[in-house]
Amino acid sequence: MYLSVEKVNGCLMIYLAKTSRGKTYTMWGHPNALLEDAWYRTNRGLTLCAYERLFSCIDEEQLKHSDKQLNFQSYCSFLEAIVLTLLDIPSISSFIKVDVPTGICVDYLTEEFVRMMM
Ligand SMILES: Nc1ncnc2c1ncn2[C@@H]1O[C@H](COP(=O)(O)OP(=O)(O)OP(=O)(O)O)[C@@H](O)[C@H]1O
Structure with a gap:
């Protein structure tokens, strides 16, 4: 969690x-x-x-830099893949790309911006 507030983009x-x-x-x-x-x-x-934990790290960062208004954006994605045999794993992992500095990207998935939980 500390890494994500320190601008490391992504945890897979x-x-x-x-x-x-x-x-x-x-x-x-x-x-x-x-x-x-x-x-x-x-x-x-x-x-x-x-x-x-992430929100408490953000609160700690904001306290440390109380002279500034910090902005954080967090993205959370879930991909459920049905794997029939262990041999399927390499073909699934070929869809997942780790790009610096953008972060983790999965082919064919779309990204939606969510402001609140319903
Ligand atoms: N640690 C746990 N304590 C109590 N109940 C549990 C625990 N782990 C799993 N269960 C119960 O066991 C059942 C199966 O768990 P779960 O749905 O999480 O499995 P799954 O691996 O996601 O299944 P699927 O592969 O079908 O998606 C659920 O009813 C869940 O509530």
Whole structure:
């Protein structure tokens, strides 16, 4: 997270597991994970924990530079690929390009700008 506020563009995480092994649960956590209840909070998935950390890093940066108004933009993308055999992995990874300084780009995916959560 510190790297992302230090202008390193992109973090790519690939999670490979058999069906029903808990990939979605690991990424998002319990369906009520956004509730403030302590138990649900401890069952937040990786995405929510990462964003919590990211926003606290942004707050720390803003405090360190309180004389300036800092602007941050964060993008989060998900690509779900069904892999039938391990031999499919190289063909999927050929769609993913890491470009400096733009960041990570996946062929055929479009990017939407989102201002708020519905
Ligand atoms: N750590 C966990 N604690 C409690 N329940 C879990 C946990 N991991 C997975 N589950 C439950 O197991 C079931 C399957 O998990 P999940 O949907 O995350 O699997 P998946 O790997 O994403 O499946 P698929 O490949 O079908 O998309 C869900 O009902 C989920 O709530």
